Amino acid sequence: MSSPFVVLPIIFQLFLAVLLMFCWTQKNLQKLISVVGSLVAVIISVVLFAAVWKEGIYTTQAGNWVAPFGITFVADTFSTLMVLLTTLAGLAVSVFSVGSVRNARIKFGYFPIYHFLLMGLNGAFLAGDIFNLYVWFEIIIISSFVLITIGGEKAQLEGAVKYVTMNLLASVVFLTAIAILYGLTGSLNMADLSLKVAEIENRGLVNVTAILFLVGFGIKSAVFPLYFWLPASYHTPPPAISAIFGGLLTKVGVYALIRVFTLIFIPDEFMINLISGMAAITILSGGIGALIQNNLRKIFSYLIICHIGFMIAGLGIYTETALIGSVFYLTHDIIVKTTLFMVAGLIFKIKGTYSLRLLGGFYKEYPKLSLLMSISLFSLVGIPPLSGFWAKLFLIEGGLSVGNYWLVGFILLGSFLTLFIIAKVWAGVFWKDSIHIPVKMQVKYFHELKPLKRQAMVGSIIFLSVLSLSIGFGAEYVIQVASKVAESLMNPQDYIHAVLGQTN
Amino acid sequence: MKTLIFKTASNYLLPLLLLFAVFILLRGHYLPGGGFVGGLIASIAFVIHSFANGLETTRKIIKFHPGFLMPVGLTIALVAGAAPWLFGMPFMTGLWMDEPIPVIGLVGSALFFDTGVFLVVIGVTLTIIFTISEGL
């Protein structure tokens, strides 16, 4: 079905960013616009999701050029689900930013750039053209360069250099892959590519291109040999920024991987083994990396890598059940990882440190906040009925059904590692007796902030925790969505027909 | 720089180059040119002027902070892109006038989009260069 308003989530974020640029100097007005605008964006994406759920895939051709030649935007269940999650996490981070981002950063245009980042994310999810996907990736990384360096602290710049270098490398690889693909098929439209790649007889070259895509997206989503930039940079920016980075940026890579490898390159035996191998080692290296870390945000950064492994594992198993697991895990992980980094930021604002050695006694001093934080921590572990549990259930079921026992073993091992790490965090931050931490002068502590700012920070964490709980308890509905997504991923005919059908 | 020749020349170059920039902008639809190149040429005009007469003089000519051009340009581009929605057509569909305007030629929504790009490029380039030359 064709509707010109498919691009509305993208255009609305652009509109917000432009509006915010007009109020460059008014900090309070910027905060208001950002929060209200994010709320409207959530409503838009809910409406879009409902429409797609009821009536099937929506498409639009930018500039009204017909499908394989023009730029297509496609809203199927998967992409609208991702847009919905993006706007939900975006709303929470926007509220959290109101409380936690310093005025100096807002003065340098934090909010406009933040909405440009959200525009890029929405665009990447809705793009139906592989080169357009690249352009959205560029918008995402350019905005994230600004966000990661804004404020200009020394540690921040050091992390930013690694981040920028690796992401530019990924872009180059991605662009090369697109160029080869265009040379092979003469098309850039993903639905059109799906048909044309299947007809190519030179399977070796197709596999090479597929591996280039795997490397390009792999750097962005931080899978095994290419993940080291992530823990080196994600702990440096302010908490609100690392929350949106941790929650969403790597997930775009995962989304692109799942999209490309279910639509364009249907993986053969070799690719499946490669992807599952990468997934297994990603789980292991992320988990072990998190074990030896002592900084709260570094632990969470390694956990991102570990759990990216779970999502890639679903792609590696490559059955419908496993893909349900992947999509469910993606849903759960975006919400929970965003919450975790916000929790880490809140702990820092209260205690003035991220170090596990120095932290302690949190439960005794702030029992209510601790209970709130426990929700996201334990749903990460996947204790039933919290949200992480169901996703792993599907992954393991999928793995067992194809007899991929060693990958199932790694998934279980990853879960145990996560459990162990979260137990360590819980014991270190919440249960251990508190020791006196020297008061830092340059840190503005939680109790010094205005009540509105405090409520904004806690409120956004409550919002996401409730969301995470409802994913866990309302798993039935999420499973329905995820299975519809997985079904359409395994059978891309509907997608292809929706994009190209109008021309035939 | 205190050279009289350069200073005098730059006063004549500024309007000339701005005219050339607008020419490149208008020609951009079917021939080489367009908003991006035009914007660069226009900002080069201001930069040359600032080299000859000092940053403050150029600032006085522009009258407002060049960064303000960024949201203005983006708004124009956004409106030009979204205008086809009013006619129920997809985003960024080209809307064209029936009759050509003298000198400019056939005007369509693409021209307004390009004008937006033109302004954004001027805004960004001048903001960057002015900020850097302040610190020099």
Added chain:
Amino acid sequence: MNLYDYLYYVILPVLAISTVIIFIRFLKGPTLSDRVVSLDLLLTTGIGIIAVYSIHTDQPTFLDIAMILALIAFLGTVAFSYYLEKREKNE
């Protein structure tokens, strides 16, 4: 010999050889000012080549590219000399 042959067999070789010679000056230096001047001359020669090419292929639009290149060359030279002047003042 018509105009096209003249451009092709006389002007282009002259421009090409002078490019090489200017490039040697650019590499040798010895001062920064020499390099700036030779860079400016290199770009000017490039403009000449574009102009010849534009006549040869009968594409007037290339002349605009030559014009923009001239503009950028001028800006570059001015910026360099601005910088050189500033540096001398500071020393």
